Amino acid sequence: MNPRYDPAKPHHRPEGFQNVHTELTSKSLAEVLRWRWDASRRGLPPPPAAPIPVVAPALDFLQRNAKAGAQMQPTVTWVGHATVMAQLGGLSLLTDPIFSERASPVSFVGPKRHQAPGLAIDALPHVDLVLVSHNHYDHLDEASVRALNRQPGGPPLFIVPLGLKAWLARHGIHKAVELDWWQSHTLAGPGGEVEIVLVPAQHWSARGLTDRLATLWGGFAVFAPDCHFFYAGDTGYSRDFSDMRARFAHRQTPAQGGGFDMAVLPIGSYEPRWFMAAQHVNAEEAVKIHRDLGAKQSLGVHWGTFALSDEALDEPPRALAVQRAAQGVPDAEFFVLAIGETRVFKPR
Numbered sequence: 001m002n003p004r005y006d007p008a009k010p011h012h013r014p015e016g017f018q019n020v021h022t023e024l025t026s027k028s029l030a031e032v033l034r035w036r037w038d039a040s041r042r043g044l045p046p047p048p049a050a051p052i053p054v055v056a057p058a059l060d061f062l063q064r065n066a067k068a069g070a071q072m073q074p075t076v077t078w079v080g081h082a083t084v085m086a087q088l089g090g091l092s093l094l095t096d097p098i099f100s101e102r103a104s105p106v107s108f109v110g111p112k113r114h115q116a117p118g119l120a121i122d123a124l125p126h127v128d129l130v131l132v133s134h135n136h137y138d139h140l141d142e143a144s145v146r147a148l149n150r151q152p153g154g155p156p157l158f159i160v161p162l163g164l165k166a167w168l169a170r171h172g173i174h175k176a177v178e179l180d181w182w183q184s185h186t187l188a189g190p191g192g193e194v195e196i197v198l199v200p201a202q203h204w205s206a207r208g209l210t211d212r213l214a215t216l217w218g219g220f221a222v223f224a225p226d227c228h229f230f231y232a233g234d235t236g237y238s239r240d241f242s243d244m245r246a247r248f249a250h251r252q253t254p255a256q257g258g259g260f261d262m263a264v265l266p267i268g269s270y271e272p273r274w275f276m277a278a279q280h281v282n283a284e285e286a287v288k289i290h291r292d293l294g295a296k297q298s299l300g301v302h303w304g305t306f307a308l309s310d311e312a313l314d315e316p317p318r319a320l321a322v323q324r325a326a327q328g329v330p331d332a333e334f335f336v337l338a339i340g341e342t343r344v345f346k347p348r
Contacts, residue, residue, distance in 0.1 A: 002214070004162050004180075011181060011200070016213035017162070019202045021238045022278065026212065035275045039310050044271075048314040052304040053338035057119045062342065066092045066125030069190035074227040075344050076262055078337040079118045081305035082139060084231070084264050085127075089224030090190030093129035094156075095231045095264060096139040097121075097148060103138035103306050105207070111138065111306040114313055118340030121147050127156040129187075131196070133233025134205050134217035135164060138306055142171060149173045159185060159196050163205075163215030181218055182247075192225040199244055201235035203279050221248065221260070226347035228252065230263040230293060234302070236278045237285035241292035252294070257348035259294035267320050267336075268303030271310035280309070283319035287327045290334050297345060298334040305339075 006012045011020055018024060039045070057077065062085070065072055069090050077085040081103075082096045099121045104110020127148055132140050149155040149172065158168055158176040165178035177185045179198035186195045198218045206212040221244065222229040245252075245259070252259045270282035281289065283300075290298040303316035311319075317336045324334055337343060 006180075009180070011216075013213070017205070017216045018213070019204075019238070020200050020240055020243075022202055022236070024202075024204050024213070024278065027275065031275065035272060038272070044310040045307050046312045048312050050314055052115050052314060053341075054115060054118070055338040055340045057123070057340040058342050059119070059123055062087070062119075063125050070192075072191060072226070073344050074261065074347050075342050076264065076299055076337075077118065077342040078299070078301060078339055080113070080115055080339050082133075082233070082264075082266065082302045083117070084299070084301060085119070085124065086222075086229055086262070086264075087125075088222065088227035088229055089192065089194040091128040091194060091224075092125045093131060093222070094124075094127050094148070095131050095220075096133055096233070097130060097144045098138060098141040099144045099147070100141050103136075103141070103308075105137060111308055113305055114307065115305055115339050118338075124151075126153045127151060128189075129196070130156045130158045131220045131222075131231060132158060132160045132164060133201065133219060133231070134161065134203060135167065135207050135215055136205070136234070137207065138308065139234065140164070140167075140207075145173060146171060149175075157187065159198070159220070161198055161205075161216035161218050167215070179218075180216065189224065195223045197221040197223070200238075200240045201233045202238040202240060203234045203236065223251065227262065228257070228260045228348065230260040230295065232263070232265050232289065234266060234279065235281060235289075237281050237288060241289045245292060245294050259296060261296050261348060262345060263290060263293055263295035263298040264301055265289055265298050265334075266302035267300035268311070268313075268316040269309040270316075276309055283316060283323045284326075286320070287323045287329055287334060290329065291327065296333070299343070300334065300336045303336075
Protein backbone atom coordinates (compact mmCIF):
# COMPACT_ATOMS: atom_id res chain seq x y z
CA MET A 1 0.00 0.00 0.00
CA ASN A 2 1.24 3.48 -0.90
CA PRO A 3 1.14 5.52 2.35
CA ARG A 4 1.14 8.75 0.30
CA TYR A 5 -1.69 7.68 -2.02
CA ASP A 6 -3.94 10.56 -3.05
CA PRO A 7 -6.82 9.37 -5.27
CA ALA A 8 -7.22 12.91 -6.63
CA LYS A 9 -3.81 12.69 -8.32
CA PRO A 10 -3.69 10.59 -11.52
CA HIS A 11 -0.05 9.60 -11.07
CA HIS A 12 -0.79 8.10 -7.64
CA ARG A 13 -1.76 4.45 -7.33
CA PRO A 14 -2.73 2.51 -4.20
CA GLU A 15 0.45 0.47 -4.67
CA GLY A 16 2.79 3.25 -5.84
CA PHE A 17 3.14 5.78 -8.65
CA GLN A 18 2.80 6.06 -12.43
CA ASN A 19 3.74 8.36 -15.31
CA VAL A 20 1.48 11.11 -16.65
CA HIS A 21 1.16 10.42 -20.35
CA THR A 22 2.33 6.80 -20.70
CA GLU A 23 1.38 3.97 -18.37
CA LEU A 24 4.61 2.21 -17.48
CA THR A 25 4.62 -1.53 -18.03
CA SER A 26 7.37 -3.65 -16.56
CA LYS A 27 9.75 -5.43 -18.90
CA SER A 28 9.48 -9.19 -18.48
CA LEU A 29 12.43 -11.35 -17.49
CA ALA A 30 12.30 -12.78 -21.01
CA GLU A 31 12.71 -9.30 -22.50
CA VAL A 32 15.62 -8.49 -20.20
CA LEU A 33 17.33 -11.76 -21.13
CA ARG A 34 16.65 -11.13 -24.82
CA TRP A 35 18.33 -7.72 -24.57
CA ARG A 36 21.36 -9.02 -22.66
CA TRP A 37 21.77 -12.07 -24.90
CA ASP A 38 21.59 -9.99 -28.06
CA ALA A 39 24.09 -7.45 -26.68
CA SER A 40 26.49 -10.24 -25.71
CA ARG A 41 26.14 -11.95 -29.09
CA ARG A 42 26.87 -8.71 -30.94
CA GLY A 43 29.66 -7.53 -28.61
CA LEU A 44 27.77 -4.48 -27.37
CA PRO A 45 28.49 -1.90 -26.25
CA PRO A 46 31.47 -1.34 -28.52
CA PRO A 47 34.54 0.33 -27.03
CA PRO A 48 34.75 4.13 -27.30
CA ALA A 49 36.33 5.38 -30.52
CA ALA A 50 38.27 7.96 -28.51
CA PRO A 51 38.95 8.67 -24.83
CA ILE A 52 36.19 10.46 -22.95
CA PRO A 53 37.32 14.11 -22.61
CA VAL A 54 38.59 15.03 -19.14
CA VAL A 55 40.01 18.35 -17.91
CA ALA A 56 41.44 19.49 -14.59
CA PRO A 57 38.68 21.23 -12.63
CA ALA A 58 38.84 24.95 -11.92
CA LEU A 59 38.91 24.36 -8.17
CA ASP A 60 40.14 27.81 -7.13
CA PHE A 61 37.50 29.56 -9.20
CA LEU A 62 34.71 27.27 -7.96
CA GLN A 63 35.71 27.78 -4.33
CA ARG A 64 35.86 31.57 -4.78
CA ASN A 65 32.56 31.61 -6.63
CA ALA A 66 30.89 29.57 -3.87
CA LYS A 67 31.86 32.30 -1.38
CA ALA A 68 30.85 35.22 -3.59
CA GLY A 69 27.30 35.44 -2.24
CA ALA A 70 25.08 37.67 -4.36
CA GLN A 71 28.00 38.26 -6.75
CA MET A 72 28.21 34.55 -7.64
CA GLN A 73 28.49 33.84 -11.36
CA PRO A 74 26.05 31.17 -12.59
CA THR A 75 27.99 28.03 -13.56
CA VAL A 76 27.59 24.35 -14.34
CA THR A 77 30.38 21.80 -13.84
CA TRP A 78 30.12 18.23 -15.11
CA VAL A 79 31.33 15.83 -12.42
CA GLY A 80 30.34 12.78 -14.50
CA HIS A 81 27.25 10.75 -15.47
CA ALA A 82 24.25 12.79 -14.23
CA THR A 83 26.17 14.51 -11.44
CA VAL A 84 26.43 18.24 -12.11
CA MET A 85 27.43 20.99 -9.73
CA ALA A 86 25.52 24.18 -10.44
CA GLN A 87 26.24 27.50 -8.76
CA LEU A 88 23.35 29.94 -8.78
CA GLY A 89 21.49 32.24 -6.42
CA GLY A 90 24.54 32.29 -4.16
CA LEU A 91 24.19 28.51 -3.62
CA SER A 92 26.16 25.46 -4.76
CA LEU A 93 23.97 22.48 -5.63
CA LEU A 94 24.56 18.94 -6.86
CA THR A 95 22.32 16.80 -9.02
CA ASP A 96 22.16 13.04 -8.38
CA PRO A 97 25.61 12.71 -6.77
CA ILE A 98 27.51 9.50 -7.44
CA PHE A 99 31.22 9.45 -6.63
CA SER A 100 31.49 5.69 -6.02
CA GLU A 101 33.38 3.25 -8.22
CA ARG A 102 30.24 1.28 -9.04
CA ALA A 103 26.54 2.06 -9.54
CA SER A 104 25.46 -0.90 -7.48
CA PRO A 105 24.25 -1.98 -4.05
CA VAL A 106 27.60 -3.75 -3.54
CA SER A 107 31.20 -2.69 -4.15
CA PHE A 108 32.40 -5.78 -6.02
CA VAL A 109 29.92 -6.14 -8.90
CA GLY A 110 27.72 -3.93 -11.06
CA PRO A 111 28.35 -1.11 -13.56
CA LYS A 112 31.86 0.25 -12.98
CA ARG A 113 33.06 3.79 -13.64
CA HIS A 114 35.06 4.28 -16.82
CA GLN A 115 36.14 7.75 -15.67
CA ALA A 116 36.88 9.13 -12.22
CA PRO A 117 34.64 11.96 -10.99
CA GLY A 118 35.66 15.34 -12.37
CA LEU A 119 35.89 16.69 -8.83
CA ALA A 120 36.69 14.57 -5.81
CA ILE A 121 33.94 14.76 -3.21
CA ASP A 122 36.31 16.30 -0.63
CA ALA A 123 37.42 18.95 -3.16
CA LEU A 124 33.92 20.33 -3.67
CA PRO A 125 32.96 23.74 -2.37
CA HIS A 126 30.49 23.52 0.49
CA VAL A 127 27.34 22.00 -1.04
CA ASP A 128 24.16 23.78 0.01
CA LEU A 129 21.60 21.71 -1.86
CA VAL A 130 21.37 18.18 -3.29
CA LEU A 131 18.66 17.28 -5.80
CA VAL A 132 17.92 13.54 -6.09
CA SER A 133 15.68 12.65 -9.05
CA HIS A 134 14.96 8.98 -8.23
CA ASN A 135 16.34 5.97 -6.42
CA HIS A 136 18.21 4.01 -9.11
CA TYR A 137 21.76 3.21 -8.03
CA ASP A 138 23.39 5.44 -10.65
CA HIS A 139 21.43 8.42 -9.28
CA LEU A 140 21.07 7.74 -5.55
CA ASP A 141 24.38 6.43 -4.24
CA GLU A 142 24.47 5.64 -0.54
CA ALA A 143 28.17 6.28 0.02
CA SER A 144 28.03 9.62 -1.76
CA VAL A 145 25.03 11.02 0.09
CA ARG A 146 26.47 9.85 3.42
CA ALA A 147 29.74 11.63 2.62
CA LEU A 148 27.93 14.83 1.65
CA ASN A 149 25.93 14.65 4.86
CA ARG A 150 29.26 14.66 6.76
CA GLN A 151 30.81 17.58 4.88
CA PRO A 152 32.59 20.23 6.96
CA GLY A 153 30.30 23.12 7.75
CA GLY A 154 27.16 21.02 8.04
CA PRO A 155 25.02 18.88 5.76
CA PRO A 156 23.34 20.14 2.62
CA LEU A 157 19.58 20.18 2.22
CA PHE A 158 18.44 17.11 0.28
CA ILE A 159 15.32 17.58 -1.87
CA VAL A 160 13.82 14.29 -3.04
CA PRO A 161 10.62 12.84 -4.53
CA LEU A 162 7.93 11.25 -2.37
CA GLY A 163 9.12 8.23 -0.42
CA LEU A 164 12.84 8.98 -0.36
CA LYS A 165 12.91 11.09 2.79
CA ALA A 166 12.36 7.91 4.82
CA TRP A 167 15.18 6.18 2.90
CA LEU A 168 17.53 9.05 3.75
CA ALA A 169 16.50 8.96 7.40
CA ARG A 170 17.30 5.25 7.59
CA HIS A 171 20.81 6.18 6.45
CA GLY A 172 21.30 8.93 9.02
CA ILE A 173 20.33 11.86 6.78
CA HIS A 174 17.65 14.06 8.33
CA LYS A 175 18.00 17.45 6.64
CA ALA A 176 15.62 16.61 3.81
CA VAL A 177 12.42 17.73 2.11
CA GLU A 178 10.32 15.45 -0.08
CA LEU A 179 7.99 16.71 -2.79
CA ASP A 180 5.26 15.49 -5.08
CA TRP A 181 5.13 16.62 -8.70
CA TRP A 182 4.53 20.38 -8.97
CA GLN A 183 5.14 20.93 -5.26
CA SER A 184 7.92 23.35 -4.34
CA HIS A 185 10.27 24.31 -1.55
CA THR A 186 11.75 27.78 -1.15
CA LEU A 187 14.93 28.66 0.68
CA ALA A 188 16.77 31.88 1.23
CA GLY A 189 20.05 32.20 -0.63
CA PRO A 190 22.60 35.01 -0.53
CA GLY A 191 21.28 36.14 -3.90
CA GLY A 192 17.61 36.05 -2.86
CA GLU A 193 14.90 33.41 -2.62
CA VAL A 194 15.45 30.16 -4.53
CA GLU A 195 12.42 28.00 -5.32
CA ILE A 196 12.81 24.33 -6.25
CA VAL A 197 9.90 22.58 -7.98
CA LEU A 198 9.71 18.81 -8.52
CA VAL A 199 8.42 18.21 -12.04
CA PRO A 200 7.26 15.03 -13.81
CA ALA A 201 9.56 12.71 -15.74
CA GLN A 202 8.67 9.58 -17.68
CA HIS A 203 10.60 6.96 -15.77
CA TRP A 204 10.24 4.55 -12.82
CA SER A 205 11.83 3.62 -9.50
CA ALA A 206 13.20 0.54 -7.71
CA ARG A 207 16.22 -0.45 -5.65
CA GLY A 208 15.27 -4.11 -5.28
CA LEU A 209 12.85 -6.76 -6.48
CA THR A 210 9.92 -5.78 -4.28
CA ASP A 211 9.80 -1.96 -4.34
CA ARG A 212 9.14 -1.18 -8.01
CA LEU A 213 7.25 2.16 -8.37
CA ALA A 214 6.99 2.47 -4.59
CA THR A 215 8.76 5.87 -4.52
CA LEU A 216 8.30 8.76 -6.91
CA TRP A 217 10.75 10.03 -9.55
CA GLY A 218 11.03 13.35 -11.38
CA GLY A 219 13.11 16.31 -12.47
CA PHE A 220 13.66 19.74 -10.95
CA ALA A 221 13.01 23.34 -11.95
CA VAL A 222 15.06 25.77 -9.87
CA PHE A 223 14.13 29.44 -9.91
CA ALA A 224 16.73 31.85 -8.57
CA PRO A 225 16.92 35.60 -9.23
CA ASP A 226 20.03 35.16 -11.40
CA CYS A 227 19.21 31.82 -13.06
CA HIS A 228 16.37 29.52 -14.01
CA PHE A 229 17.87 26.02 -13.96
CA PHE A 230 16.32 22.75 -15.09
CA TYR A 231 17.40 19.18 -14.41
CA ALA A 232 15.45 16.42 -16.14
CA GLY A 233 16.72 13.38 -14.23
CA ASP A 234 16.14 10.19 -16.23
CA THR A 235 13.24 10.33 -18.64
CA GLY A 236 11.66 9.07 -21.80
CA TYR A 237 10.21 11.60 -24.22
CA SER A 238 6.69 12.82 -23.44
CA ARG A 239 4.42 15.86 -23.48
CA ASP A 240 5.53 16.61 -19.92
CA PHE A 241 8.11 19.11 -21.18
CA SER A 242 5.72 21.20 -23.25
CA ASP A 243 3.38 21.04 -20.24
CA MET A 244 6.17 22.53 -18.11
CA ARG A 245 6.80 25.34 -20.54
CA ALA A 246 3.11 26.26 -20.44
CA ARG A 247 2.95 25.95 -16.67
CA PHE A 248 5.96 28.21 -16.10
CA ALA A 249 5.21 30.67 -18.91
CA HIS A 250 3.90 33.32 -16.52
CA ARG A 251 7.30 33.55 -14.81
CA GLN A 252 9.43 33.24 -17.94
CA THR A 253 8.10 36.00 -20.16
CA PRO A 254 10.61 37.89 -22.33
CA ALA A 255 10.39 40.81 -19.92
CA GLN A 256 11.32 38.50 -17.05
CA GLY A 257 14.33 37.05 -18.87
CA GLY A 258 12.72 34.25 -20.89
CA GLY A 259 12.98 30.50 -20.43
CA PHE A 260 15.40 28.30 -18.54
CA ASP A 261 18.90 29.74 -18.65
CA MET A 262 20.41 26.26 -18.34
CA ALA A 263 18.80 22.85 -18.77
CA VAL A 264 20.68 19.67 -17.88
CA LEU A 265 19.32 16.89 -20.09
CA PRO A 266 20.24 13.20 -20.49
CA ILE A 267 21.59 12.16 -23.89
CA GLY A 268 22.90 8.62 -23.19
CA SER A 269 21.82 5.08 -22.21
CA TYR A 270 19.33 4.81 -25.06
CA GLU A 271 20.06 1.61 -27.02
CA PRO A 272 18.31 -0.65 -27.93
CA ARG A 273 15.30 1.57 -28.51
CA TRP A 274 12.76 -1.27 -28.17
CA PHE A 275 13.94 -1.68 -24.58
CA MET A 276 15.00 1.85 -23.58
CA ALA A 277 12.66 4.30 -25.36
CA ALA A 278 10.02 4.45 -22.61
CA GLN A 279 12.59 5.39 -19.96
CA HIS A 280 15.63 7.03 -21.62
CA VAL A 281 15.64 9.61 -24.40
CA ASN A 282 18.09 9.48 -27.28
CA ALA A 283 19.78 12.56 -28.78
CA GLU A 284 16.90 13.30 -31.15
CA GLU A 285 14.44 13.36 -28.26
CA ALA A 286 16.79 15.32 -26.00
CA VAL A 287 16.93 18.09 -28.61
CA LYS A 288 13.13 18.01 -28.77
CA ILE A 289 13.01 18.46 -24.99
CA HIS A 290 15.40 21.42 -25.27
CA ARG A 291 13.05 22.97 -27.80
CA ASP A 292 9.87 22.02 -25.90
CA LEU A 293 11.20 23.75 -22.79
CA GLY A 294 12.36 26.81 -24.70
CA ALA A 295 15.70 26.56 -22.89
CA LYS A 296 18.37 29.11 -23.77
CA GLN A 297 21.16 26.55 -23.31
CA SER A 298 21.28 22.85 -22.51
CA LEU A 299 24.04 20.60 -21.22
CA GLY A 300 24.00 16.94 -22.27
CA VAL A 301 24.81 14.44 -19.49
CA HIS A 302 24.25 10.76 -18.60
CA TRP A 303 26.98 9.49 -20.91
CA GLY A 304 30.69 8.69 -20.78
CA THR A 305 30.83 7.24 -17.26
CA PHE A 306 28.83 4.03 -16.80
CA ALA A 307 28.12 1.54 -19.61
CA LEU A 308 24.42 0.95 -18.99
CA SER A 309 23.17 0.27 -22.51
CA ASP A 310 24.25 -0.82 -25.99
CA GLU A 311 25.71 2.36 -27.51
CA ALA A 312 29.39 3.20 -27.07
CA LEU A 313 30.21 5.51 -24.17
CA ASP A 314 31.33 8.24 -26.56
CA GLU A 315 28.48 7.89 -29.07
CA PRO A 316 25.91 10.31 -27.52
CA PRO A 317 27.80 13.56 -28.30
CA ARG A 318 28.19 12.49 -31.94
CA ALA A 319 24.48 11.71 -32.13
CA LEU A 320 23.75 15.06 -30.48
CA ALA A 321 25.75 16.91 -33.16
CA VAL A 322 23.74 15.20 -35.89
CA GLN A 323 20.44 16.07 -34.22
CA ARG A 324 21.38 19.70 -33.55
CA ALA A 325 21.95 20.11 -37.27
CA ALA A 326 18.78 18.23 -38.19
CA GLN A 327 16.60 20.30 -35.86
CA GLY A 328 18.24 23.68 -36.47
CA VAL A 329 19.73 24.13 -32.99
CA PRO A 330 23.05 26.06 -32.88
CA ASP A 331 26.01 24.12 -31.54
CA ALA A 332 26.51 26.52 -28.63
CA GLU A 333 22.88 26.16 -27.57
CA PHE A 334 23.07 22.44 -26.68
CA PHE A 335 26.56 21.34 -25.75
CA VAL A 336 28.56 18.77 -23.82
CA LEU A 337 31.44 19.34 -21.44
CA ALA A 338 34.56 17.40 -20.62
CA ILE A 339 34.44 15.67 -17.26
CA GLY A 340 35.60 18.29 -14.74
CA GLU A 341 34.84 21.22 -17.06
CA THR A 342 32.99 24.33 -15.91
CA ARG A 343 30.81 26.58 -18.07
CA VAL A 344 30.04 30.11 -16.86
CA PHE A 345 26.92 31.70 -18.31
CA LYS A 346 25.10 35.01 -18.16
CA PRO A 347 22.87 35.82 -15.19
CA ARG A 348 19.27 36.75 -15.85
